[in-house]
Amino acid sequence: MTLSAKSALTMDANQEDRAKAIRDALRDAIVDRRLAPGTKLSEAEVGTLFDVSRTVVRYALQMLAFEGLVHSERNRGAFVSNPTPEDARQVFASRRLIEAGIVAEAARRLTKADVEAFRRHLEEEDRYKASRGPDARRAEIKASGDFHIMLARVAGNAVLEKFMDELVARSSLVIALYGRSGVSSCGHDDHALILEALQSGDVERATEMMLHHIGHIEADLDLRTGESLTLREALNL
Amino acid sequence: MTLSAKSALTMDANQEDRAKAIRDALRDAIVDRRLAPGTKLSEAEVGTLFDVSRTVVRYALQMLAFEGLVHSERNRGAFVSNPTPEDARQVFASRRLIEAGIVAEAARRLTKADVEAFRRHLEEEDRYKASRGPDARRAEIKASGDFHIMLARVAGNAVLEKFMDELVARSSLVIALYGRSGVSSCGHDDHALILEALQSGDVERATEMMLHHIGHIEADLDLRTGESLTLREALNL
DNA sequence: AAATAGGCTAGTGTATGCAATCTGGCTGCA
DNA sequence: TGCAGCCAGATTGCATACACTAGCCTATTT
Structure with a gap:
């Protein structure tokens, strides 16, 4: 599954706190299984898709990492979690x-x-x-x-x-x-x-x-x- | 209680992932009650104390917000939580x-x-x-x-x-x-x-x-x- | 031919600059 | 005197620039 699979998602209108909007969109995509476990979530790519800077994307990814939906590896990036x-x-x-x-x-x-x-x-x-x-x-x-x-x-x-x-x-x-x-x-x-x-x-x-x-x-x-x-x-x- | 009360803390040696080190230091300070509920955690101040940029501090504060130890308000900043x-x-x-x-x-x-x-x-x-x-x-x-x-x-x-x-x-x-x-x-x-x-x-x-x-x-x-x-x-x- | 060293590229980690927002005080008017 | 509005300082939100790391490719050596 490629990352662009989630392009169908519209970011919630809530203009404030775009990081949360991105987090929710990504979470929905993961929970809906449009993003398969193991998929790499590149900061630049996600940023381009949602039209925000990497800063905001990193915030969203960190939130998802806390929820255990995303696995983050230093200097390597974030991936959809692959639970054992x-x-x-x-x-x-x-x-x-x-x-x-x-x-x-x-x-x-x-x-x-x-x-x-x-x-x-x-x-x-x-x-x-x-x-x-x-x-x-x-x-x-x-x-x-x-x-x-x-x-x-x-x-x-x-x-x-x-x-x-x-x-x-x-x-x-x-x-x-x-x-x-x-x-x-x-x-x-x-x-x-x-x-x-x-x-x-x-x-x-x-x-x-x-x-x-x-x-x-x-x-x-x-x-x-x-x-x-x-x-x-x-x-x- | 002033924020400088935690200056007694030494950041853990672990050079990598300084955000986690700051998070741990702040969490210890909160749990130890050196930082009272309601205390404002200014990004710039924390950054100065730990000698990192605000970027890293923001990451640490976000983690603490997830744990419920810090309450973050948009455009106002982060405060030590004040549970009801x-x-x-x-x-x-x-x-x-x-x-x-x-x-x-x-x-x-x-x-x-x-x-x-x-x-x-x-x-x-x-x-x-x-x-x-x-x-x-x-x-x-x-x-x-x-x-x-x-x-x-x-x-x-x-x-x-x-x-x-x-x-x-x-x-x-x-x-x-x-x-x-x-x-x-x-x-x-x-x-x-x-x-x-x-x-x-x-x-x-x-x-x-x-x-x-x-x-x-x-x-x-x-x-x-x-x-x-x-x-x-x-x-x- | 295989293995290793070295550099190259893509991508992440961090710092910094700028714009937007909030706070607090000041001024002017009722 | 009290209140509304406004201005200045400070602080946060976001974007961008630079630094560093990992992984890959190539070239050279044995």
Whole structure:
């Protein structure tokens, strides 16, 4: 995949803080899998595409490096992260822990308005799932992650919300690398089941559903550790 | 507290990546409470102190902003964060969740070498606790946080370790702002009790101890939400 | 022919200059 | 006296210029 693949992206109108705009555009491209793991993000090239100087690009890349979406090597440049299977396991282990806590708190705080928002979101997810074509796939991936981020927001803890932003984005990278069946694994209508349990106030069941759901996603990954593992690390990360 | 208070800091020898060295120096100063919440971190001033250009300083400040230790306002500059009581609660709620998971995993992985390292660390903590003077207080604060970071490292999950780095640092800020009795709250020898439970392989008890410990720290805070709350927010954050 | 040394080029790291923005005080007017 | 508007100094945001490093290509030597 070449870098120009993201030229389709329009920078958000928000004229102020262009670094953030570029970061968001790049993150979307990475999460949407328009930028493959390992792709080099040249400062000059990105700068040209967005019509800003390297200074601003470097800021954006540093932010992405913090989120773990980009790997930065001194004097060599920045690359879309290429997580190892071990990284993948750690990301999902973290999600099990944190999302269990989020579900518990979200169950306590869930309002009718939240439920309504979730319903609309699930409908949107279903629409994308029913559609064909790469654009629908990308939208489905994004919407699927957004469900988890919405849940984090409902839980009302900004710290955990930030952590989840990072974990969801990194999960998408991991799935891009190691996923077998693509995104449809996030199907099973797990999200609907979680919402249902949350609505009924059954925290225990909601938690269990969430852990199952994460298990489903992880089960779809092919994380066998062949000798290609170290090779992959050596080559790119 | 004036910014020059950190001039006592020596930048780490590591010539490469000076931005990281500056970040670490500033973080230590913030966590040690040599830099009070709200202190302005002027790019030019920091640059002069460390003998680098503003470019490098900006990178360091951006990193600290990501960790939540610094609050950056467009066209106004960077300030040491001034967490609200609500921020404080969220930090501790996150710690309860994440450290419970860390304890469980650490219990499974704890080696004899780890235990030995913990013992040495506890002795060090005790030495600082017994000593007088502001330097010993600072060392005690840092060592107290390091215990939790060591634990995260033993758990072997790099993601959670990074989260804990951030949470421990932010906790120190919170304690600086809202702590009643200073650091000694982290006394109670809670750490020793946690280690003991871990050694005996009693995960449940270790988890309980950890939650109690975090409860102790949080109980020492004065988080009453007077009208000063919004005032504080308005003034500084 | 293979291996190594040396320079060449592309690209990153850092410093600096300029424009834009904010702060604080001053002046003029009501 | 109080307030609004404006000007000056200071500080940040961004772009550009220069310095340095890594990786590649070539040429020379064994």
